[in-house]
Amino acid sequence: MIPKVVVVMFPGLNCESETMVALKSAGMDARIVRWNELDKLSGFDGYVIPGGWSFEDRIRAGVIAAKDPVMNLIREESEKGKPVLGICNGAQILVESGLIPGIENRVQFGLAPSKYGYKCIWTKIKSVNKKGSCAFNSSINENEIIPIPIAHGEGWFITKEKGLLDDLIQHRQVVFRYCNQIGEFDETFPTNPNGSTCNIAALSNPRGNVVAIMPHPERASFVRQLPDLQIKRGSCGDFEKMESATSGIKIFESMKSFIRGRAEK
Amino acid sequence: MSVIELYVELKGYDATEITAFQVLKRLGFSELEKLKRREFYSFGINADAEKFKEKISAVDLLVNANKHLSSFELDKNSGAVFVKVQNELDDCSRLLKTLKQRLDFGEIESLKRGILWGLQLRSKNKLEMVKQITEILLVNKNFQNYQIIKGNEREK
Numbered sequence: 001m002i003p004k005v006v007v008v009m010f011p012g013l014n015c016e017s018e019t020m021v022a023l024k025s026a027g028m029d030a031r032i033v034r035w036n037e038l039d040k041l042s043g044f045d046g047y048v049i050p051g052g053w054s055f056e057d058r059i060r061a062g063v064i065a066a067k068d069p070v071m072n073l074i075r076e077e078s079e080k081g082k083p084v085l086g087i088c089n090g091a092q093i094l095v096e097s098g099l100i101p102g103i104e105n106r107v108q109f110g111l112a113p114s115k116y117g118y119k120c121i122w123t124k125i126k127s128v129n130k131k132g133s134c135a136f137n138s139s140i141n142e143n144e145i146i147p148i149p150i151a152h153g154e155g156w157f158i159t160k161e162k163g164l165l166d167d168l169i170q171h172r173q174v175v176f177r178y179c180n181q182i183g184e185f186d187e188t189f190p191t192n193p194n195g196s197t198c199n200i201a202a203l204s205n206p207r208g209n210v211v212a213i214m215p216h217p218e219r220a221s222f223v224r225q226l227p228d229l230q231i232k233r234g235s236c237g238d239f240e241k242m243e244s245a246t247s248g249i250k251i252f253e254s255m256k257s258f259i260r261g262r263a264e265k
Numbered sequence: 266m267s268v269i270e271l272y273v274e275l276k277g278y279d280a281t282e283i284t285a286f287q288v289l290k291r292l293g294f295s296e297l298e299k300l301k302r303r304e305f306y307s308f309g310i311n312a313d314a315e316k317f318k319e320k321i322s323a324v325d326l327l328v329n330a331n332k333h334l335s336s337f338e339l340d341k342n343s344g345a346v347f348v349k350v351q352n353e354l355d356d357c358s359r360l361l362k363t364l365k366q367r368l369d370f371g372e373i374e375s376l377k378r379g380i381l382w383g384l385q386l387r388s389k390n391k392l393e394m395v396k397q398i399t400e401i402l403l404v405n406k407n408f409q410n411y412q413i414i415k416g417n418e419r420e421k
Contacts, residue, residue, distance in 0.1 A: 058281040110407030
């Protein structure tokens, strides 16, 4: 079974093509559908909202898209247990729509302007839960470190709700956290590139099928994308090696496994 | 210490203001007649207020006369209800440093900034509706706060 997934395109998003390439490379049938083509959006096995600047980040990053009727459809599909991934601006949209953390049907988190302004740099994130605890980590070992780039100005996961953060940690809704080279959660820049609370890089809903991730896995999915020249040098001149997969693709492969697992049930 | 508030708006179309208005209409707030967006700067100063207003109006850091209109008063007779939205994590330290060190505004003791929304509604219960609109669209209470201002009355 080849899962059919859709990249939901809002005006101003700009990572749809590379997200689709990564999804296809992970073994899924991916296509891009615009936010206003509601009739074409139902019936997919999974949904991805890519990065960019939806509606030019007017008012607050992601808030205009979060109020769009298409989010009702995505909410309904997520309630059926289908996987939904929001990357960067997609994550901001999921948070502003209340789908993340999704404990109550309201906005319980914010993605505030980063402490250090807009940053476009490589970071490291650590998978802090057991394999398969959510729809996007079944191919990733617990404590595995993934090099991954960020490109955002508003990525500071923050909440004012008392006890919510402890609940999220206890219920394994914190999926990835920014870490240093040896996996420690250093709270200073550049390990924590935006000041995010508890170094949170990705959050899920209680069911684990909806995840908001601020770094870009689609930009860390192939050898050609890596900043590490040593790895690249060994692949220079070899097209297949340059196009071979790296750790970011595991997030999309996990999505594929999750969809297949659902279909088998 | 006296407090001076500077309000800055675009002379031309403000795309954010138009988008917010359209989204609110779509969300069912048909009583909303007009929405106006301005940036505001609230200065705590230790100097003569009129001299400070002249001085701050003359520098083009906050106001570019080619594209902005500025004022020091809210139009309280317009019938609008105003909402001040502030990012709680923004201490304005970089702007304050620039004003003090590079532009010689040593008289500024404190600075706050944010967005001032002006809403004109047909509703009988204006304040309640403004609160709803603010919490649905204009504010994320996890890192922002707001203050509703109607004429001289203030409600938190």
